[in-house]
Amino acid sequence: MPELARHVDAVPPSGIRRVYELAVQLPDVLMLAIGEPDVEPAEHIARAAQRAWDEGATDYTPNGGIPAFRQAVVDKLARDNGLRVDVEQVWSTVGATQALFQALGLVLDAGDEVLIPDPGYTTFPMGARMLHAEPVRYALRPEHGFLPDVAELETLVTERTRALIVNTPSNPLGVVFPEATVRELLAFARRHDLWVISDEVYERFAHTRAHVSPAALDEDDRVLSVFSLSKTYAMTGIRAGWLVTPPGLTEVMRRVQEAQISCINTPAQYAAVAALTGPQDAVGVAAAHYRENIRLATQLLRQRGIRHHEPEGAFYLWIDVSHVSGGDVAAWAERFVLEQRVAVAPGSAFGRTGEGWIRVCAASPTETLLEGLRRLPSPV
Template identity: 50%
Template structure:
């Protein structure tokens, strides 16, 4: 048969799914490898989706989404960013992953380079490669608190660099960019004439620190850094994590002005539109009671603290998680330089699935990502099975 092109064949395996699917096949395993919220979806959200199906609202919607849903996303984004956003720049997408694909499809040509965090969510690099672009990792290292460094980014810029990918709060790290770093990153993008794609999937979940959206510093934002007024920030939002709607595939891509017609055309050529039932469920989530979000935030905080205590008792270092619902832990004392193989052995021998750090880039060797979104008892039991660190020699 004809062969698939190299840029498709070479898309790497998602190691998160690899270990998680292996765990699902084992009875009684404790799955701490995937970010699946454990709470039931709020009843008013389910009823809104059911009502759409009951009235046979199963036709096409506009490419960019139902007008009321776009307005609700724009309102939420305005609240979190401080930017007065207009609904016509909010595109309803089939989850954050489709939003990422939509943005990159619009911005890069074959051979163009995209700066992606390492460690960073694996589909950043996967999607760039699938579009025949070149993912260029920028290192996030322990000695700098796993935060981006402007000098490192500047060193990586070439004439082919087109996009800077940002993610705060971070999956997998749980780190959060502060105000000054976020401003400096947007200024760097303006100075180098780069687009910015800001993944803000976990904007609702920060612990004692604010979420700062890069859009605050883009043209039109309250603290714009570019006097020329050229907007360049795309913002990716999702309801998957915020409201536990991972399977409904509903999110939004907030676009710079002037991109609306182009993006609508690309939506038509990819998914056409998001299902009406998912959109109405999302509308109920955005505009209805917010108890789910506050309860989830409190639960994730408790789980973070419980997990940190268990790891500390075992002498295992972890990054102080300020956001999202993951803990980034150093298990290099046990992995023998191959954390991917070690997580498979640990699952087979101890019945616990952890996401290997190398799922998120080469800088993740020796580390694991622990999901904090499940039951506390399972989390504590699973982590208690980790091998104790001998400490400094």
């Protein structure tokens, strides 16, 4: 067999998937490792997808998506995000994963650097490496409330730095950036003429403060915004999201979409229209369920004396297990699933500063979540 391209070996594996693949081979595992909502898509969303299949809506669509999907996004952004865009700035994608990769591909050349949060979502460095670019991690530390430290960001910028990834509400931390932080990050990007790639997948699950979209505060067209239907509407396997670009990139986007995916699957786009334009009751019910799970879980962790971050958004718990992980939380998480039948995501999967922590998905059946937390070892 001929050799694979050298950059492929530089793509880091997913530490989350390692635990997940181990867990699915075992009986009676409490699955808390992946961000899978425990609710079903609302009935009107499922009906829209089924109707598309039944009516033969399975042909190619325009690169950006069917007009109804793109217009629904335009209306949603104006209503919910304070962001007014033209339909030609909205591009349907295969979930947020492709939108992130598309955004990185638009702004990074081989050897360029992108600033990514640490802890941060696992595909941030993976996407950069796939493009022959260099991910440079900026630390999110508990003593700063897990917010970015712009003074530290200043020390990381080089002549090769091209972009900054911002994630709020954040995965894995559940931190929601205040407006002042968003403005500070935009000012930093402006000083160094950087692109900002904004991951807003968990926008509808901001529990303690309002979500602020960076593009709504952007004054010079440097923000690329990534959204997804997966978490909000429990549509993880349907794979529908969108990328919002600055104005003037229509012809560029048509080329890169055609080269990468042509278009996303048509029934998923009709499901997306139904999700965005139909009743939103299920989103509110899901958000209330996640908030209650978080309340009960953090109450239990406090009672057991286990250090953790109180999430402001998303549906994850960030829990300190350094008292038992022995400096290798990934190995500990594998032992934990084998011995206690509880699958959690090791914090090191999200970056070096995640060592000694775990991420637990609170979008789970309540008793599954609480029983999994009861099996965590308490500090001595």
